[in-house]
Amino acid sequence: MDQNVCEDGLVTDRLVAHYEERSRGGAGLLVLETSAVSYPHGATARHQPALSHDGVVPGLRRLGEAVHAHGSKLVVQANHHGRISGVDTAEDRPCLVPSLPLPDTDPMSIMADTTMDELVAMSALTGGKMPTYAEATVEDLSAVVGKFADAAVRVQAAGLDGLEVHAGHGYLLDTFLSPAWNKRTDRYGGSEENRARLLVEVVEAVRARCGPGFAILVRLNGRDDALEGGITPDLAARYAAVAADAGADAIHVTAYSSITGGPGFTEGPLPWRPCQYEELARTVKAAVNVPVIAVGRIRPDDGERILADGGADLIAMGRQLLADPDLPNRLAEGRPDLVRPCINCFVCVAQNFWSAAPVCAVNAQLGRQGWPEPKPAAPPRHVVVVGGGPGGMEAARVAAERGHRVTLLERANHLGGTARFSSLTTPLNGDLVRWMAAALAEAGVEVRTATTATPTMVAALRPDAVVVATGAVRDRPDVPGVNLSHVLSGDDLRNLLTGEGGVSDQRSGPFVRLALAVARALGITTDMDRVRALSRRWMPIGRR
Ligand SMILES: Cc1cc2nc3c(=O)[nH]c(=O)nc-3n(C[C@H](O)[C@H](O)[C@H](O)COP(=O)(O)O)c2cc1C
Ligand code: SF4
Known part of the structure:
Protein backbone atom coordinates (compact mmCIF):
# COMPACT_ATOMS: atom_id res chain seq x y z
CA MET A 1 0.00 0.00 0.00
CA ASP A 2 1.32 3.43 -1.00
CA GLN A 3 3.80 4.68 1.55
CA ASN A 4 5.07 7.44 -0.70
CA VAL A 5 8.51 7.52 0.87
CA CYS A 6 10.75 6.71 -2.11
CA GLU A 7 13.28 9.25 -3.35
CA ASP A 8 13.53 9.55 -7.13
CA GLY A 9 11.77 6.21 -7.30
CA LEU A 10 14.43 4.48 -5.18
CA VAL A 11 13.74 2.38 -2.09
CA THR A 12 14.53 4.22 1.16
CA ASP A 13 15.23 3.06 4.71
CA ARG A 14 11.71 4.12 5.67
CA LEU A 15 10.20 1.90 3.01
CA VAL A 16 12.30 -1.06 4.12
CA ALA A 17 11.33 -0.44 7.75
CA HIS A 18 7.63 -0.39 6.85
CA TYR A 19 7.59 -3.69 5.00
CA GLU A 20 10.03 -5.38 7.34
CA GLU A 21 7.77 -4.52 10.26
CA ARG A 22 4.89 -6.30 8.56
CA SER A 23 6.97 -9.35 7.70
CA ARG A 24 8.16 -9.49 11.31
CA GLY A 25 4.50 -9.37 12.28
CA GLY A 26 3.86 -12.63 10.46
CA ALA A 27 2.37 -11.72 7.06
CA GLY A 28 2.85 -14.56 4.59
CA LEU A 29 2.89 -12.48 1.42
CA LEU A 30 3.46 -8.76 1.08
CA VAL A 31 2.64 -6.72 -2.01
CA LEU A 32 4.87 -3.71 -2.52
CA GLU A 33 2.76 -0.67 -3.29
CA THR A 34 1.90 0.53 -6.77
CA SER A 35 5.20 1.01 -8.61
CA ALA A 36 5.64 2.78 -11.92
CA VAL A 37 6.97 0.65 -14.77
CA SER A 38 7.98 3.67 -16.85
CA TYR A 39 8.64 6.21 -14.07
CA PRO A 40 8.34 9.19 -14.23
CA HIS A 41 6.09 8.55 -17.23
CA GLY A 42 2.81 7.01 -16.19
CA ALA A 43 3.62 7.62 -12.50
CA THR A 44 0.93 8.69 -10.10
CA ALA A 45 3.18 10.20 -7.42
CA ARG A 46 6.76 11.38 -7.19
CA HIS A 47 7.54 9.33 -4.10
CA GLN A 48 6.32 5.98 -5.37
CA PRO A 49 8.77 3.20 -6.30
CA ALA A 50 10.12 3.16 -9.84
CA LEU A 51 10.78 0.00 -11.82
CA SER A 52 12.01 1.75 -14.94
CA HIS A 53 15.80 1.40 -14.83
CA ASP A 54 18.43 -0.96 -13.47
CA GLY A 55 19.36 1.49 -10.73
CA VAL A 56 16.29 0.38 -8.77
CA VAL A 57 17.52 -3.20 -8.39
CA PRO A 58 19.85 -2.77 -5.35
CA GLY A 59 17.10 -1.07 -3.33
CA LEU A 60 14.57 -3.74 -4.23
CA ARG A 61 17.11 -6.39 -3.27
CA ARG A 62 17.65 -4.76 0.13
CA LEU A 63 13.89 -4.64 0.64
CA GLY A 64 13.53 -8.29 -0.37
CA GLU A 65 16.28 -9.42 1.96
CA ALA A 66 14.69 -7.59 4.89
CA VAL A 67 11.32 -9.20 4.22
CA HIS A 68 12.69 -12.66 3.44
CA ALA A 69 14.66 -12.65 6.69
CA HIS A 70 11.35 -13.03 8.54
CA GLY A 71 9.98 -15.70 6.21
CA SER A 72 7.54 -13.59 4.16
CA LYS A 73 7.31 -13.47 0.38
CA LEU A 74 7.33 -10.16 -1.47
CA VAL A 75 5.82 -9.32 -4.85
CA VAL A 76 5.90 -5.91 -6.47
CA GLN A 77 2.79 -4.24 -7.79
CA ALA A 78 3.65 -3.02 -11.27
CA ASN A 79 1.56 -0.31 -12.82
CA HIS A 80 1.11 2.24 -15.54
CA HIS A 81 -1.26 4.77 -14.04
CA GLY A 82 -2.81 5.91 -17.31
CA ARG A 83 -5.36 8.64 -16.80
CA ILE A 84 -4.30 9.04 -13.13
CA SER A 85 -0.65 9.78 -13.89
CA GLY A 86 -0.21 12.92 -11.81
CA VAL A 87 3.48 13.18 -12.64
CA ASP A 88 2.69 13.30 -16.35
CA THR A 89 0.34 16.18 -15.69
CA ALA A 90 2.95 17.97 -13.60
CA GLU A 91 5.50 17.55 -16.38
CA ASP A 92 3.12 18.65 -19.15
CA ARG A 93 2.65 15.23 -20.70
CA PRO A 94 -0.79 13.97 -21.58
CA CYS A 95 -2.08 10.97 -19.63
CA LEU A 96 -2.56 7.83 -21.72
CA VAL A 97 -6.12 6.62 -22.17
CA PRO A 98 -7.62 4.02 -24.49
CA SER A 99 -9.90 6.41 -26.30
CA LEU A 100 -11.21 9.94 -26.51
CA PRO A 101 -13.50 11.58 -25.67
CA LEU A 102 -13.52 10.34 -22.10
CA PRO A 103 -16.80 9.07 -20.72
CA ASP A 104 -18.99 11.65 -19.14
CA THR A 105 -17.60 11.82 -15.60
CA ASP A 106 -17.53 14.94 -13.53
CA PRO A 107 -13.95 15.43 -12.31
CA MET A 108 -15.09 18.45 -10.32
CA SER A 109 -17.54 16.46 -8.21
CA ILE A 110 -14.74 15.62 -5.79
CA MET A 111 -14.66 19.29 -4.82
CA ALA A 112 -18.03 19.00 -3.15
CA ASP A 113 -16.55 16.81 -0.41
CA THR A 114 -13.14 18.42 -0.12
CA THR A 115 -11.91 21.35 1.94
CA MET A 116 -9.92 24.17 0.39
CA ASP A 117 -6.78 23.10 2.28
CA GLU A 118 -7.15 19.60 0.90
CA LEU A 119 -7.67 20.87 -2.63
CA VAL A 120 -4.54 23.02 -2.37
CA ALA A 121 -2.55 20.05 -1.05
CA MET A 122 -3.86 17.83 -3.85
CA SER A 123 -3.02 20.29 -6.55
CA ALA A 124 0.58 20.56 -5.28
CA LEU A 125 1.48 17.29 -7.04
CA THR A 126 0.54 18.62 -10.45
CA GLY A 127 1.55 22.20 -9.73
CA GLY A 128 -2.10 23.12 -10.04
CA LYS A 129 -2.23 21.88 -13.62
CA MET A 130 -5.24 20.08 -14.98
CA PRO A 131 -4.67 16.75 -16.75
CA THR A 132 -4.70 16.44 -20.50
CA TYR A 133 -5.20 13.11 -22.24
CA ALA A 134 -3.91 11.31 -25.31
CA GLU A 135 -5.31 8.23 -26.96
CA ALA A 136 -2.61 5.55 -26.72
CA THR A 137 -1.20 4.55 -30.09
CA VAL A 138 -0.34 0.95 -30.89
CA GLU A 139 3.33 1.94 -30.52
CA ASP A 140 2.59 3.36 -27.05
CA LEU A 141 0.97 0.09 -26.07
CA SER A 142 3.83 -1.99 -27.37
CA ALA A 143 6.19 0.18 -25.29
CA VAL A 144 3.99 -0.26 -22.21
CA VAL A 145 4.07 -4.05 -22.60
CA GLY A 146 7.85 -3.91 -22.89
CA LYS A 147 8.09 -1.72 -19.78
CA PHE A 148 6.08 -4.20 -17.72
CA ALA A 149 8.32 -7.04 -18.88
CA ASP A 150 11.51 -5.06 -18.20
CA ALA A 151 10.19 -4.18 -14.75
CA ALA A 152 9.50 -7.84 -14.03
CA VAL A 153 13.04 -8.79 -15.02
CA ARG A 154 14.40 -6.21 -12.56
CA VAL A 155 12.15 -7.46 -9.79
CA GLN A 156 13.33 -10.99 -10.48
CA ALA A 157 16.97 -9.89 -10.60
CA ALA A 158 16.48 -8.33 -7.16
CA GLY A 159 15.52 -11.76 -5.82
CA LEU A 160 11.87 -10.95 -5.18
CA ASP A 161 9.10 -13.47 -5.57
CA GLY A 162 6.88 -12.09 -8.28
CA LEU A 163 4.94 -9.28 -9.86
CA GLU A 164 1.38 -8.14 -9.30
CA VAL A 165 0.12 -6.63 -12.55
CA HIS A 166 -2.27 -3.84 -11.62
CA ALA A 167 -5.27 -4.02 -13.90
CA GLY A 168 -7.73 -2.27 -11.60
CA HIS A 169 -8.47 1.04 -9.85
CA GLY A 170 -8.88 3.13 -13.00
CA TYR A 171 -5.27 2.76 -14.14
CA LEU A 172 -4.19 2.11 -17.73
CA LEU A 173 -4.85 -1.63 -18.02
CA ASP A 174 -8.17 -1.23 -16.23
CA THR A 175 -9.35 1.48 -18.61
CA PHE A 176 -8.62 -0.88 -21.50
CA LEU A 177 -10.70 -3.62 -19.85
CA SER A 178 -13.61 -1.30 -19.14
CA PRO A 179 -16.23 -0.97 -21.88
CA ALA A 180 -17.10 2.42 -20.37
CA TRP A 181 -13.60 3.80 -20.93
CA ASN A 182 -12.44 1.81 -23.96
CA LYS A 183 -14.25 2.81 -27.16
CA ARG A 184 -11.43 1.83 -29.54
CA THR A 185 -12.18 0.13 -32.78
CA ASP A 186 -8.75 -1.44 -33.39
CA ARG A 187 -7.50 -4.75 -31.97
CA TYR A 188 -7.39 -3.25 -28.45
CA GLY A 189 -11.07 -2.43 -28.33
CA GLY A 190 -14.51 -3.17 -29.65
CA SER A 191 -14.86 -6.72 -28.28
CA GLU A 192 -14.24 -8.36 -24.93
CA GLU A 193 -11.29 -10.24 -26.37
CA ASN A 194 -9.79 -7.06 -27.79
CA ARG A 195 -10.26 -5.09 -24.58
CA ALA A 196 -8.40 -7.82 -22.69
CA ARG A 197 -5.55 -7.86 -25.21
CA LEU A 198 -3.31 -5.35 -23.45
CA LEU A 199 -3.53 -7.24 -20.16
CA VAL A 200 -2.92 -10.55 -21.93
CA GLU A 201 0.12 -9.18 -23.74
CA VAL A 202 1.55 -7.86 -20.47
CA VAL A 203 1.08 -11.17 -18.65
CA GLU A 204 2.48 -13.18 -21.56
CA ALA A 205 5.48 -10.88 -21.92
CA VAL A 206 6.30 -11.12 -18.21
CA ARG A 207 5.98 -14.89 -18.29
CA ALA A 208 8.14 -15.14 -21.41
CA ARG A 209 10.91 -13.05 -19.85
CA CYS A 210 10.80 -14.39 -16.28
CA GLY A 211 10.00 -18.07 -16.78
CA PRO A 212 7.71 -20.41 -14.86
CA GLY A 213 9.20 -20.00 -11.37
CA PHE A 214 8.25 -16.35 -11.06
CA ALA A 215 4.80 -15.58 -9.62
CA ILE A 216 2.46 -13.38 -11.62
CA LEU A 217 -0.57 -12.00 -9.80
CA VAL A 218 -3.20 -9.91 -11.55
CA ARG A 219 -5.22 -7.36 -9.61
CA LEU A 220 -8.63 -6.86 -11.22
CA ASN A 221 -11.77 -4.91 -10.42
CA GLY A 222 -14.49 -7.38 -9.53
CA ARG A 223 -16.82 -4.58 -10.51
CA ASP A 224 -16.75 -1.00 -11.68
CA ASP A 225 -20.17 -0.29 -13.03
CA ALA A 226 -20.47 3.24 -11.69
CA LEU A 227 -20.51 4.35 -15.32
CA GLU A 228 -22.94 2.86 -17.77
CA GLY A 229 -21.37 -0.12 -19.50
CA GLY A 230 -18.63 -0.57 -16.88
CA ILE A 231 -17.20 -3.81 -15.53
CA THR A 232 -19.81 -6.11 -14.02
CA PRO A 233 -18.96 -9.07 -11.77
CA ASP A 234 -19.60 -11.55 -14.60
CA LEU A 235 -17.39 -9.64 -17.00
CA ALA A 236 -14.69 -9.44 -14.33
CA ALA A 237 -14.86 -13.21 -13.90
CA ARG A 238 -14.38 -13.71 -17.64
CA TYR A 239 -11.40 -11.34 -17.64
CA ALA A 240 -9.95 -13.26 -14.71
CA ALA A 241 -10.20 -16.49 -16.69
CA VAL A 242 -8.48 -14.84 -19.65
CA ALA A 243 -5.68 -13.58 -17.38
CA ALA A 244 -5.23 -17.05 -15.90
CA ASP A 245 -5.07 -18.58 -19.39
CA ALA A 246 -2.41 -16.02 -20.29
CA GLY A 247 -0.25 -17.21 -17.40
CA ALA A 248 -1.41 -15.47 -14.22
CA ASP A 249 -0.83 -17.56 -11.10
CA ALA A 250 -3.44 -15.81 -8.97
CA ILE A 251 -6.19 -13.21 -9.28
CA HIS A 252 -6.56 -10.51 -6.65
CA VAL A 253 -10.15 -9.27 -6.70
CA THR A 254 -10.55 -5.63 -5.78
CA ALA A 255 -13.18 -3.10 -6.91
CA TYR A 256 -13.41 0.43 -8.17
CA SER A 257 -15.84 3.21 -8.79
CA SER A 258 -15.21 5.45 -11.77
CA ILE A 259 -17.01 8.35 -10.14
CA THR A 260 -14.98 10.62 -7.90
CA GLY A 261 -17.70 12.34 -5.90
CA GLY A 262 -20.19 11.14 -3.32
CA PRO A 263 -19.66 7.57 -2.24
CA GLY A 264 -17.34 6.78 -5.19
CA PHE A 265 -14.16 6.00 -3.30
CA THR A 266 -15.89 4.00 -0.59
CA GLU A 267 -17.52 1.80 -3.23
CA GLY A 268 -14.04 1.09 -4.50
CA PRO A 269 -11.22 0.73 -3.88
CA LEU A 270 -11.65 1.62 -0.18
CA PRO A 271 -14.73 -0.19 1.12
CA TRP A 272 -16.59 0.87 4.23
CA ARG A 273 -18.71 -2.24 4.78
CA PRO A 274 -17.20 -5.45 6.15
CA CYS A 275 -16.49 -7.98 3.39
CA GLN A 276 -17.77 -5.55 0.79
CA TYR A 277 -16.10 -7.41 -2.09
CA GLU A 278 -16.59 -10.95 -0.84
CA GLU A 279 -19.18 -11.87 -3.47
CA LEU A 280 -16.96 -10.46 -6.21
CA ALA A 281 -14.16 -12.80 -5.17
CA ARG A 282 -16.58 -15.72 -5.08
CA THR A 283 -17.77 -14.94 -8.60
CA VAL A 284 -14.20 -14.93 -9.87
CA LYS A 285 -13.35 -18.04 -7.88
CA ALA A 286 -16.11 -19.93 -9.67
CA ALA A 287 -14.60 -19.00 -13.03
CA VAL A 288 -10.89 -19.76 -12.61
CA ASN A 289 -8.61 -22.62 -11.64
CA VAL A 290 -5.91 -20.47 -10.08
CA PRO A 291 -5.90 -19.15 -6.51
CA VAL A 292 -8.11 -16.15 -5.80
CA ILE A 293 -7.19 -13.44 -3.32
CA ALA A 294 -10.08 -11.69 -1.57
CA VAL A 295 -9.73 -8.20 -0.10
CA GLY A 296 -11.92 -5.42 1.26
CA ARG A 297 -12.40 -4.89 4.98
CA ILE A 298 -12.07 -8.55 5.74
CA ARG A 299 -11.49 -9.04 9.43
CA PRO A 300 -9.96 -12.21 10.84
CA ASP A 301 -13.15 -14.15 11.63
CA ASP A 302 -14.62 -13.39 8.24
CA GLY A 303 -11.34 -14.31 6.58
CA GLU A 304 -11.42 -17.72 8.24
CA ARG A 305 -15.02 -18.21 7.15
CA ILE A 306 -14.29 -17.27 3.54
CA LEU A 307 -11.27 -19.57 3.40
CA ALA A 308 -13.11 -22.42 5.07
CA ASP A 309 -16.03 -22.41 2.66
CA GLY A 310 -13.86 -21.97 -0.42
CA GLY A 311 -14.86 -18.40 -1.25
CA ALA A 312 -11.21 -17.51 -1.80
CA ASP A 313 -7.77 -19.03 -1.39
CA LEU A 314 -5.96 -16.14 0.24
CA ILE A 315 -7.13 -13.17 2.30
CA ALA A 316 -5.50 -9.79 1.78
CA MET A 317 -5.64 -7.18 4.50
CA GLY A 318 -4.68 -3.60 3.85
CA ARG A 319 -5.64 -1.16 6.54
CA GLN A 320 -5.74 -3.84 9.21
CA LEU A 321 -2.00 -4.28 8.73
CA LEU A 322 -1.44 -0.54 8.79
CA ALA A 323 -3.25 -0.42 12.11
CA ASP A 324 -1.47 -3.47 13.52
CA PRO A 325 1.49 -4.98 11.69
CA ASP A 326 1.55 -7.80 14.26
CA LEU A 327 -1.96 -9.00 13.42
CA PRO A 328 -0.92 -12.37 11.91
CA ASN A 329 1.29 -13.26 14.86
CA ARG A 330 -1.37 -12.22 17.37
CA LEU A 331 -3.85 -14.55 15.69
CA ALA A 332 -1.31 -17.36 15.53
CA GLU A 333 -0.73 -16.90 19.27
CA GLY A 334 -4.47 -17.18 19.91
CA ARG A 335 -4.73 -13.57 21.07
CA PRO A 336 -7.23 -11.85 18.74
CA ASP A 337 -8.07 -9.56 21.66
CA LEU A 338 -4.62 -8.02 21.28
CA VAL A 339 -5.11 -7.09 17.61
CA ARG A 340 -5.35 -3.31 17.40
CA PRO A 341 -8.43 -2.76 15.24
CA CYS A 342 -8.62 -0.55 12.19
CA ILE A 343 -11.53 1.81 12.83
CA ASN A 344 -12.18 2.37 9.12
CA CYS A 345 -11.70 6.12 9.37
CA PHE A 346 -9.92 6.68 6.01
CA VAL A 347 -7.33 8.98 7.61
CA CYS A 348 -4.48 6.89 6.17
CA VAL A 349 -5.50 6.95 2.56
CA ALA A 350 -6.40 10.64 2.65
CA GLN A 351 -2.67 11.34 2.80
CA ASN A 352 -2.21 9.62 -0.54
CA PHE A 353 -4.39 12.21 -2.19
CA TRP A 354 -1.67 14.77 -1.63
CA SER A 355 1.20 12.32 -2.12
CA ALA A 356 2.09 12.18 1.57
CA ALA A 357 2.94 9.12 3.63
CA PRO A 358 -0.10 7.57 5.32
CA VAL A 359 -0.57 8.12 9.03
CA CYS A 360 -2.99 6.12 11.14
CA ALA A 361 -5.55 7.18 13.72
CA VAL A 362 -4.78 4.19 15.93
CA ASN A 363 -1.15 3.37 15.15
CA ALA A 364 1.02 6.37 15.97
CA GLN A 365 4.07 4.76 14.41
CA LEU A 366 2.70 4.53 10.88
CA GLY A 367 4.32 7.09 8.64
CA ARG A 368 7.00 7.78 11.24
CA GLN A 369 9.30 4.89 10.46
CA GLY A 370 12.31 7.18 10.76
CA TRP A 371 11.46 8.10 14.33
CA PRO A 372 13.21 6.31 17.18
CA GLU A 373 11.37 3.27 18.54
CA PRO A 374 10.25 3.53 22.18
CA LYS A 375 13.19 2.12 24.14
CA PRO A 376 13.14 -0.05 27.28
CA ALA A 377 13.01 2.25 30.29
CA ALA A 378 16.26 2.61 32.22
CA PRO A 379 15.67 2.76 35.08
CA PRO A 380 11.97 1.83 35.27
CA ARG A 381 9.91 4.37 37.19
CA ALA A 469 -4.83 13.14 30.25
CA THR A 470 -8.19 14.33 31.46
CA GLY A 471 -9.50 15.35 28.04
CA ALA A 472 -10.54 18.58 26.48
CA VAL A 473 -12.55 21.25 28.27
CA ARG A 474 -15.07 22.93 26.01
CA ASP A 475 -17.07 26.07 26.64
CA ARG A 476 -20.69 26.15 25.61
CA PRO A 477 -20.79 28.02 22.31
CA ASP A 478 -21.91 31.61 22.57
CA VAL A 479 -24.95 31.41 20.30
CA PRO A 480 -28.52 32.56 20.89
CA GLY A 481 -30.66 29.87 22.48
CA VAL A 482 -27.76 27.89 23.85
CA ASN A 483 -29.32 27.89 27.31
CA LEU A 484 -32.77 26.70 26.25
CA SER A 485 -33.84 23.56 28.02
CA HIS A 486 -33.96 21.40 24.92
CA VAL A 487 -30.49 22.45 23.69
CA LEU A 488 -27.82 19.95 24.69
CA SER A 489 -24.12 20.19 23.95
CA GLY A 490 -22.09 17.11 23.10
CA ASP A 491 -20.79 17.10 26.66
CA ASP A 492 -24.33 17.30 28.07
CA LEU A 493 -25.32 14.34 25.95
CA ARG A 494 -22.31 12.37 27.00
CA ASN A 495 -22.99 13.04 30.66
CA LEU A 496 -26.63 12.16 30.27
CA LEU A 497 -26.10 8.95 28.41
CA THR A 498 -23.12 7.63 30.28
CA GLY A 499 -24.01 8.98 33.69
CA GLU A 500 -20.47 10.33 33.96
CA GLY A 501 -21.21 13.86 35.10
CA GLY A 502 -23.96 16.24 36.00
CA VAL A 503 -26.49 17.77 33.67
CA SER A 504 -28.94 20.17 35.17
CA ASP A 505 -32.52 18.98 35.43
CA GLN A 506 -33.48 21.96 33.37
CA ARG A 507 -31.53 20.62 30.39
CA SER A 508 -33.05 17.19 30.29
CA GLY A 509 -36.80 16.97 30.23
CA PRO A 510 -38.65 14.93 32.88
CA PHE A 511 -39.19 11.96 30.57
CA VAL A 512 -35.53 11.77 29.64
CA ARG A 513 -34.50 12.15 33.29
CA LEU A 514 -36.79 9.36 34.36
CA ALA A 515 -35.72 7.09 31.52
CA LEU A 516 -32.07 7.65 32.28
CA ALA A 517 -32.51 7.13 35.99
CA VAL A 518 -34.14 3.78 35.25
CA ALA A 519 -31.48 2.91 32.70
CA ARG A 520 -28.71 3.69 35.19
CA ALA A 521 -30.40 1.70 37.91
CA LEU A 522 -30.61 -1.28 35.55
CA GLY A 523 -26.98 -0.87 34.55
CA ILE A 524 -27.95 -0.17 30.95
CA THR A 525 -25.76 2.93 30.69
CA THR A 526 -22.66 0.81 31.18
CA ASP A 527 -23.38 -1.08 27.95
CA MET A 528 -22.93 1.18 24.94
CA ASP A 529 -24.65 -1.25 22.57
CA ARG A 530 -27.82 -1.02 24.64
CA VAL A 531 -27.51 2.75 25.05
CA ARG A 532 -27.22 3.02 21.28
CA ALA A 533 -30.30 0.89 20.73
CA LEU A 534 -32.35 2.85 23.26
CA SER A 535 -31.19 6.28 22.19
CA ARG A 536 -32.40 5.65 18.65
CA ARG A 537 -35.91 5.85 19.99
CA TRP A 538 -35.67 9.49 20.91
CA MET A 539 -32.80 11.03 18.99
CA PRO A 540 -30.95 10.47 15.73
CA ILE A 541 -27.85 8.87 17.23
CA GLY A 542 -26.37 6.03 15.26
CA ARG A 543 -29.04 6.15 12.56
CA ARG A 544 -27.84 5.72 9.03
C1 LIG B 1 -3.05 4.01 2.53
C2 LIG B 1 -3.50 3.09 1.44
C3 LIG B 1 -2.70 2.88 0.33
C4 LIG B 1 -3.11 2.01 -0.68
N1 LIG B 1 -2.27 1.79 -1.72
C5 LIG B 1 -2.62 0.90 -2.68
C6 LIG B 1 -1.73 0.59 -3.74
O1 LIG B 1 -0.61 1.08 -3.80
N2 LIG B 1 -2.16 -0.28 -4.69
C7 LIG B 1 -3.40 -0.87 -4.64
O2 LIG B 1 -3.73 -1.65 -5.53
N3 LIG B 1 -4.23 -0.62 -3.63
C8 LIG B 1 -3.87 0.24 -2.65
N4 LIG B 1 -4.73 0.48 -1.60
C9 LIG B 1 -5.97 -0.31 -1.51
C10 LIG B 1 -5.68 -1.58 -0.70
O3 LIG B 1 -4.75 -2.38 -1.39
C11 LIG B 1 -6.93 -2.41 -0.42
O4 LIG B 1 -7.40 -2.94 -1.62
C12 LIG B 1 -8.02 -1.60 0.25
O5 LIG B 1 -7.48 -0.82 1.29
C13 LIG B 1 -9.11 -2.52 0.79
O6 LIG B 1 -8.58 -3.43 1.73
P1 LIG B 1 -8.69 -3.20 3.33
O7 LIG B 1 -10.13 -2.95 3.63
O8 LIG B 1 -8.16 -4.46 3.92
O9 LIG B 1 -7.85 -2.01 3.64
C14 LIG B 1 -4.35 1.34 -0.59
C15 LIG B 1 -5.15 1.56 0.52
C16 LIG B 1 -4.74 2.41 1.53
C17 LIG B 1 -5.61 2.58 2.73
S1 SF4 C 1 -6.04 5.47 9.56
FE1 SF4 C 1 -8.06 4.67 10.10
S2 SF4 C 1 -8.67 3.49 8.27
FE2 SF4 C 1 -6.48 3.81 8.09
S3 SF4 C 1 -5.58 1.98 9.00
FE3 SF4 C 1 -5.67 3.52 10.61
S4 SF4 C 1 -7.60 3.13 11.65
FE4 SF4 C 1 -7.69 2.07 9.68
Missing part, protein backbone atom coordinates in the same frame (compact mmCIF):
# COMPACT_ATOMS: atom_id res chain seq x y z
CA HIS A 382 6.44 4.67 38.63
CA VAL A 383 4.19 6.58 36.23
CA VAL A 384 0.73 7.71 37.29
CA VAL A 385 -1.66 8.49 34.45
CA VAL A 386 -4.71 10.56 35.32
CA GLY A 387 -7.52 9.93 32.87
CA GLY A 388 -8.62 6.74 31.16
CA GLY A 389 -9.64 8.11 27.77
CA PRO A 390 -7.75 7.12 24.64
CA GLY A 391 -4.88 9.54 25.35
CA GLY A 392 -4.34 8.32 28.89
CA MET A 393 -4.71 4.67 27.92
CA GLU A 394 -2.20 5.00 25.10
CA ALA A 395 0.29 6.82 27.34
CA ALA A 396 -0.14 4.12 29.99
CA ARG A 397 0.30 1.29 27.49
CA VAL A 398 3.44 2.70 25.94
CA ALA A 399 4.98 3.50 29.33
CA ALA A 400 4.19 0.02 30.64
CA GLU A 401 5.50 -1.70 27.52
CA ARG A 402 8.74 0.21 28.03
CA GLY A 403 8.99 -1.34 31.47
CA HIS A 404 7.64 1.38 33.74
CA ARG A 405 5.28 0.56 36.58
CA VAL A 406 2.06 2.34 35.64
CA THR A 407 -1.03 3.23 37.64
CA LEU A 408 -3.97 4.66 35.72
CA LEU A 409 -6.70 6.59 37.55
CA GLU A 410 -10.11 7.11 35.97
CA ARG A 411 -13.02 8.97 37.55
CA ALA A 412 -15.74 7.03 35.70
CA ASN A 413 -16.37 3.40 36.45
CA HIS A 414 -15.16 2.37 33.03
CA LEU A 415 -12.37 3.20 30.60
CA GLY A 416 -12.64 4.88 27.23
CA GLY A 417 -13.63 8.52 27.79
CA THR A 418 -14.83 10.26 24.66
CA ALA A 419 -13.87 7.32 22.45
CA ARG A 420 -16.30 5.14 24.37
CA PHE A 421 -19.05 7.74 24.10
CA SER A 422 -18.40 8.19 20.39
CA SER A 423 -18.98 4.48 19.90
CA LEU A 424 -22.68 5.36 20.11
CA THR A 425 -22.47 6.65 16.57
CA THR A 426 -19.29 4.85 15.55
CA PRO A 427 -19.27 1.36 17.05
CA LEU A 428 -15.75 0.62 15.80
CA ASN A 429 -14.48 3.13 18.36
CA GLY A 430 -15.82 0.72 20.96
CA ASP A 431 -13.59 -2.00 19.48
CA LEU A 432 -10.66 0.34 19.87
CA VAL A 433 -11.47 0.95 23.53
CA ARG A 434 -11.78 -2.80 24.11
CA TRP A 435 -8.38 -3.34 22.50
CA MET A 436 -6.84 -0.58 24.60
CA ALA A 437 -8.20 -2.11 27.78
CA ALA A 438 -6.89 -5.55 26.78
CA ALA A 439 -3.50 -4.07 25.92
CA LEU A 440 -3.34 -2.31 29.30
CA ALA A 441 -4.06 -5.56 31.09
CA GLU A 442 -1.46 -7.38 29.00
CA ALA A 443 1.12 -4.70 29.75
CA GLY A 444 0.44 -4.97 33.49
CA VAL A 445 -1.01 -1.50 34.03
CA GLU A 446 -2.84 -1.14 37.34
CA VAL A 447 -6.18 0.40 36.39
CA ARG A 448 -8.27 2.09 39.10
CA THR A 449 -11.67 3.14 37.81
CA ALA A 450 -14.23 5.08 39.86
CA THR A 451 -11.26 6.92 41.32
CA THR A 452 -11.11 10.70 41.32
CA ALA A 453 -7.52 11.86 41.32
CA THR A 454 -6.70 14.59 43.83
CA PRO A 455 -3.28 16.09 44.49
CA THR A 456 -3.17 14.34 47.85
CA MET A 457 -4.02 10.89 46.57
CA VAL A 458 -1.68 11.20 43.58
CA ALA A 459 1.14 12.31 45.89
CA ALA A 460 0.40 9.34 48.14
CA LEU A 461 1.15 7.03 45.22
CA ARG A 462 4.68 8.51 45.17
CA PRO A 463 4.94 8.71 41.38
CA ASP A 464 8.13 9.60 39.54
CA ALA A 465 6.07 11.09 36.74
CA VAL A 466 2.43 12.09 36.32
CA VAL A 467 0.65 12.22 32.97
CA VAL A 468 -2.52 14.31 33.02
